[in-house]
Amino acid sequence: MAEKLKLEVVTPKGAIVSKEVDIVTAPGYGGEFGILANHAPFLSTIKIGVLTYKTGSQEETLMVSGGFCEVSNNKLTFLVESAERGTDIDVARAMRAKERAEKRLAEAQAQKENFDRTRAEAAMQRALSRLKVAERHKPS
Amino acid sequence: MPSLKDVKTKIGGVKKTAQITKAMNMVAAAKLRGAQQKMEDFRSYAEKFNAAMGNLSSAMDSGAFPLMEKREVKNVEILVVTSDRGLCGSFNANILKMTEKLMASLEAQGKKVSLVCVGKKSANYFRKTGKVRQRHVDLMGTFQMFNARAIAQDIAGNFLSGGSDEVRIVYGKFKSVAVQRPAEQMFLPIQPNVVEAAEATSSSAGSYIYEPSTEEIMEVLLPLYMNVMVYHAMLEVSASEHAARMTAMDNATSACKDIIHSLTLIYNKARQAGITAELMDIVGGAEALK
Structure with a gap:
């Protein structure tokens, strides 16, 4: 069983996502990047784009607008101005x-x-x- | 002695007032719940944001950013955040009083003061002083992050172009539903030590990989930090406003009840006096016929 990553997506309107995931792909400053468990401490700005995260075979997507993300101790925090699910x-x-x-x-x-x-x-x-x-x- | 009819009308009027204040109390209570929720939602964002800012600022030298630059202070700008509506006790008055005091002390030091008013109450109060540089009204009811951004950008623009050397915020801090206090805060230049205080609590993280460079991230983060500050002040004020109105209207309703009570006493006394006088008349008449 692979180690998991705790993903949190926080906007000024509250937390949108808070769950354990396997992999996260996000639109970073220098292009798309993927984060797996045990990533080194990392801080990047986020552009408007699509955030994807996967748990097992289940994949979910979010639309995020500008902000930044922080990775440390297997915790991945996205601070963005807004985040929307496909259904919304x-x-x-x-x-x-x-x-x-x-x-x-x-x-x-x-x-x-x-x-x-x-x-x-x-x-x-x-x-x-x-x-x-x-x-x-x-x-x- | 007021006539029976006068007192009766008065009682009716006070009853109507009580109805209105009661309704306003309930509306304020409902709105307070919403505003508090909004504040609660925002708290996690603000906390994480401050932690990240702390991590970053420890890694770099603060003199490099125009928004953090300390200059000789000649012009001070005060951002006053009040509500748009009144009828909320002394809440707005307290903020305005604090602002006046601050202005007076700054002016005594020979500094020039300009004002940016958010909310109708401050805008109207300071209109005649001629010091208002910018006013943002009619948005306290339904404001969003982008309203705060517009205000923050305007202030930052003025600061960067040298229109002000220092910016402070005066707003109403929400302590609890019963207590709201005016508060003053340094806004610009952004002080690294404020950020470092937050950092001390979250220094567990080691050295970060930054993408792009710390400098470029800071360029993005500093304006965002301003948005967060302004938005936070607005949230606090809107929650405080509703809490203050709730208390004020509750007081008004109980005051109305007291007045109704004493008026009813007067009414009954007047009625009794009337009846007694009538009886006396009848008795007097009967006596005269004997």
């Missing part, structure tokens, strides 16, 4: 958000406005991650 995601709304962000991006590109562009990009990222999480949730 409104696909239609995310789709609309995506279209809106696409339009904004195009506009920003045309006007070369940097501020609007970063905002639109963040919105786009959020919408895409939401859709991805919702998509993965569907088959089960």
Whole structure:
């Protein structure tokens, strides 16, 4: 029996996940990274994206927005601004958000406005991650 | 002696007032539960955040970040957090009084003070002083993390551009349902020792691997830390506001009951006096007919 990792996902609205898991994959600063049990102490910032964790053969996904994570003593803590499960995601709304962000991006590109562009990009990222999480949730 | 009818109307009026204060008490109680829950939910986040900040700050030199930079203090900004609505006893008044005191002592030292007001009560109170730089009103009812972020960003912007050399927060601290106290806290520059105090409790962790570098993580964390501080103050104020209103309305309801009681006594006395006078009339009339 492999050792387990205690995963906690905490947002300002309280803890979303608190359970023992085998492996966690998260969108880090330098790209996706995986964490297994007995990982060295580690601290990284988190980008908007999809967080996946697995217990046995059961896999679950969460949409997370920016924050950071800390690993120490087989405890993995994610401090993020928001986290959503696939079941909580409104696909239609995310789709609309995506279209809106696409339009904004195009506009920003045309006007070369940097501020609007970063905002639109963040919105786009959020919408895409939401859709991805919702998509993965569907088959089960 | 007030007439019977006057007293009766008065009693009716006071009864209506009691009804309203009673209802407000119950509403405040319900809202307090929500606000307390929100605070409770946020606590774990804040605790973990402080622990992580502590771990980080021990690993680096604080002078490197503009948000932690100590300058000669000439301009002080005070972030005053009050509620939007009144009728909650002396809660807002206490915060405002504390702010005034702080302002007076800072000004006595020859520093310039500017204010950022959150909540209608502080915004209106300080409007005439002309020192209000920014006001955020009508959000204490339903605020979210992003409201706090907007406020924090605005303050950080002013601090970084040299508009203020020091920022303090004055808000109402929620001690218990019965006790709320105004509190003052240093906000900017962010002090490493505040963070280190938290670190002492969680120093078990060894050396971390940081990704990206500690400096870059700090760049992300410091603004986040400000959000956390502002959000925390707002949560405390909203819980305190409802708790204070609950107590105030409870007092008002019992005061109403006392008034009703004494008015009823007056009413009964007046009624009896009326009856006695009438009887005297009848007896006097009968006597005269003999």
